[in-house]
Amino acid sequence: MSARDEILASIRARRLAQAPKPPLYRAPPTEGDLVEAFATKLAAQYADIRRLDSMAQVPAAIADILRGRNMAPVAHIAPDSDLASLDLGTVEIKREPPGQGDAAVTRAPFAIAETGTLVYAAGKGAPASWHFRPELEIAVLRESDVVAALEDVLRTLEARGGLPSTLNLVSGPSRTGDIEQTMELGAHGPKALAVLVVRA
Amino acid sequence: MNLDPKAFPQAARTALKDPTLKPVLGRLKTHFGAGRALAAQRYGDFESLREAGKAIREYAVTHLDELLTQFETSVVARGGTVHWARDASEARRVILSILQDVGAKTVTKGKSMVTEEIRLNPFLEANGIVPVETDLGEYIIQLRDEPPSHIIAPAFHLSKEQVAETFRVSHADLDPGRALVERNALVQEARAVLRSAFERADAGITGANFLSARDGAAMIVTNEGNGDLTRLLPGTHIVVTGIEKVVADMDDVAVLLRLLPRSATGQPISTYVSVMGGPRGRDEDDGPENFHVVLVDNGRSALIGTEAQDVLRCIRCAACMNHCPIYGAVGGHAYGATYMGPIGAALNPGMMGVAEAAHHANASTFCGRCAEVCPVMIPLPKIMRHWRAVEYAGGLAPKAITRGLSLWAFAAKRPALYRLGARVASRLLRLMSRRGAVRSVPVSNGWFAVRDFPAPQGRTFQEQWRGRHRK
Numbered sequence: 001m002s003a004r005d006e007i008l009a010s011i012r013a014r015r016l017a018q019a020p021k022p023p024l025y026r027a028p029p030t031e032g033d034l035v036e037a038f039a040t041k042l043a044a045q046y047a048d049i050r051r052l053d054s055m056a057q058v059p060a061a062i063a064d065i066l067r068g069r070n071m072a073p074v075a076h077i078a079p080d081s082d083l084a085s086l087d088l089g090t091v092e093i094k095r096e097p098p099g100q101g102d103a104a105v106t107r108a109p110f111a112i113a114e115t116g117t118l119v120y121a122a123g124k125g126a127p128a129s130w131h132f133r134p135e136l137e138i139a140v141l142r143e144s145d146v147v148a149a150l151e152d153v154l155r156t157l158e159a160r161g162g163l164p165s166t167l168n169l170v171s172g173p174s175r176t177g178d179i180e181q182t183m184e185l186g187a188h189g190p191k192a193l194a195v196l197v198v199r200a
Numbered sequence: 201m202n203l204d205p206k207a208f209p210q211a212a213r214t215a216l217k218d219p220t221l222k223p224v225l226g227r228l229k230t231h232f233g234a235g236r237a238l239a240a241q242r243y244g245d246f247e248s249l250r251e252a253g254k255a256i257r258e259y260a261v262t263h264l265d266e267l268l269t270q271f272e273t274s275v276v277a278r279g280g281t282v283h284w285a286r287d288a289s290e291a292r293r294v295i296l297s298i299l300q301d302v303g304a305k306t307v308t309k310g311k312s313m314v315t316e317e318i319r320l321n322p323f324l325e326a327n328g329i330v331p332v333e334t335d336l337g338e339y340i341i342q343l344r345d346e347p348p349s350h351i352i353a354p355a356f357h358l359s360k361e362q363v364a365e366t367f368r369v370s371h372a373d374l375d376p377g378r379a380l381v382e383r384n385a386l387v388q389e390a391r392a393v394l395r396s397a398f399e400r401a402d403a404g405i406t407g408a409n410f411l412s413a414r415d416g417a418a419m420i421v422t423n424e425g426n427g428d429l430t431r432l433l434p435g436t437h438i439v440v441t442g443i444e445k446v447v448a449d450m451d452d453v454a455v456l457l458r459l460l461p462r463s464a465t466g467q468p469i470s471t472y473v474s475v476m477g478g479p480r481g482r483d484e485d486d487g488p489e490n491f492h493v494v495l496v497d498n499g500r501s502a503l504i505g506t507e508a509q510d511v512l513r514c515i516r517c518a519a520c521m522n523h524c525p526i527y528g529a530v531g532g533h534a535y536g537a538t539y540m541g542p543i544g545a546a547l548n549p550g551m552m553g554v555a556e557a558a559h560h561a562n563a564s565t566f567c568g569r570c571a572e573v574c575p576v577m578i579p580l581p582k583i584m585r586h587w588r589a590v591e592y593a594g595g596l597a598p599k600a601i602t603r604g605l606s607l608w609a610f611a612a613k614r615p616a617l618y619r620l621g622a623r624v625a626s627r628l629l630r631l632m633s634r635r636g637a638v639r640s641v642p643v644s645n646g647w648f649a650v651r652d653f654p655a656p657q658g659r660t661f662q663e664q665w666r667g668r669h670r671k
Contacts, residue, residue, distance in 0.1 A: 002284070003497075007286060007495075010501040010502065011264045011268075011443075014501065014505035016505045017262065018262040019263075020259070022252065022258075022259055025248075025249070025451075027249075028245060041468075078485060097486075100395050117469060122480075122484050122487060124483045124485065126484075126485065127484075127486040128428070128484075129432040132425045150457070154450050154454070163417055163450070163475060164481060165278070165477055165479065165480050165481045165491075166475070166476055166480075166484075167417075168474050169473035170471070171469050171470070171472075173471070174423070174425045174472075175423045175471055176336045176387055177465065178335070179336070179360050179383045179387070181231040181232070181356070182383060186388065187387055187424035187425065187426070188395070188424045188425040188426045189424065189425025189428070189429075189471075189472065
């Protein structure tokens with residue numbers, strides 16, 4: 001008998017009773033404005049959150065964030081990204097994957113208010129590794145893309161044909177508590193995360 | 201370093217005298233315990249969430265065959281491959297053959313307790329493949345050739361000075377004069393060294409916190425982002441996990457995700473949560489070309505239908521050991537096993553055999569805190585009692601215990617004899633006491649070596665009870 005069949009047979013032979021399918025769990029609802037809740041929660045996780053009125057303000061905000069971190073005015077934007085046509089003015093745009101000391105600008109298609117979480121679905125123009133390669137990730141998010149809970153994101157993805165090969169939830173810059181249980185930022189992923197929340 | 205579960209009593213005695221462990225174990229309460237309590241309180245109705253988590257895992261554990269076959273079908277539909285392994289050696293062989301098929305020489309690894317359980321790293325090394333652990337804690341203990349001392353904080357037992365010393369020895373090509381005083385300097389050094397390992401690796405191995413049967417996807421939580429670089433940069437991604445990690449769908453995963461980080465580190469959500477299903481899609485810019493999942497049984501299915509079945513609900517958050525007075529006194533290495541603390545005490549006798557791991561089930565005060573904080577409500581003390589009963593029934597318990605219990609049972613079944621015995625004993629113990637406590641009794645030196653017995657007040661409970669009713 002194959003390992004597969006033997007394991008399945010072992011499970012079936014030993015089982016006594018089967019528990020019923022539990023009812024759908026509903027998390028306590030997020031109070032107040034979803035965008036405000038999202039921004040407050042993610043800011044508490046060491047992210048730099050900036051609220052903008054329009055996409056026209058994005059280039060200046062990116063330049064300001066780079067200056068504030070003493071980084072060169074260079075931003076990596078994936079070739080087929082929704083943001084590929086963005087004109088960053090004085091900030092030079094590079095198309096290759098960002099290195100360990102670089103800044104990447106990405107488009108977050110969803111955000112979750114419950115936990116202050118950005119959600120990225122891998123796809124054309126949305127390479128998953130870019131959320132982990134750079135020193136600084138600047139995410140561009142539209143207010144209308146903030147939802148209450150992960151379940152809302154799942155419903156939208158189902159309507160679009162299911163999960164991508166990689167779905168990344170990001171709730172702040174990379175960190176570790178592995179040395180003396182004390183949190184340090186900048187383990188493997190970005191040392192800093194900025195989010196530009198655009199109203200329209 | 202104890203690697204033998206049978207040597208737990210001696211290793212525990214040594215650990216109690218280890219001065220470096222005291223400050224480390226103090227962090228269980230100040231960091232993990234306090235964090236979990238605050239996170240549970242902030243959530244609101246955490247008890248309903250635990251009930252929901254328990255029900256989801258109970259459904260999964262009692263439908264494993266359906267869910268695993270559905271998971272397999274979903275992975276195949278995405279272009280991945282599922283492998284099954286009955287035991288540790290079969291799991292090692294399966295993983296090696298996947299790696300050899302793609303000609304892998306170096307493999308980066310995300311944190312995986314199942315690969316610790318199956319002793320994967322030494323096996324890969326013996327077969328000419330270099331495994332590089334990338335979770336910071338796992339990386340540190342790999343350099344030191346030590347096993348994890350905690351299931352979510354592998355280097356829990358080490359100070360930053362010890363980590364600095366390890367890095368100086370292992371990163372010999374770096375400037376010997378560099379400062380390694382601050383924790384962040386250590387983190388940055390590991391980040392730089394490991395980034396080049398990610399870029400060189402031919403394959404990546406991660407564990408899975410959960411598998412979604414409907415989506416054919418594995419979910420992992422990390423704070424560092426190492427699991428993602430492990431999956432996304434090399435050409436081949438292998439998920440190695442236990443058969444019990446499967447749940448029905450992503451809605452179930454979403455509920456468990458609310459429980460896991462809160463119970464583990466006290467975070468409302470881990471920094472990264474990654475759902476990984478299949479190789480890169482046709483329109484996707486990056487990700488692995490090959491995707492494999494290795495489902496490991498290794499004694500798990502044998503627990504189904506037994507008194508220990510509930511242990512299969514475990515989501516490996518470590519809350520039980522973080523709140524355990526035994527783990528809190530001796531630390532993780534004393535157990536000599538991959539899983540330590542209450543979850544080890546409930547799981548190891550089942551997976552390794554009672555003869556091997558009965559000491560773990562005996563190492564409990566039955567205070568019950570582990571069950572109180574367990575996010576999926578596993579009755580851990582009840583399962584430990586079950587293993588104690590199996591040990592006793594199998595004649596594996598120490599002679600002093602079996603003889604003592606037989607003697608007690610003989611008396612307990614004869615009320616007159618029991619009353620007489622209790623009367624004599626309580627008066628004798630009172631005579632032997634000094635300043636309100638009995639400090640030693642002949643032939644019971646072991647018991648009295650570490651504790652006193654409060655002096656009886658004179659009359660037995662039954663005498664007092666009868667006296668009260670006569671009034």
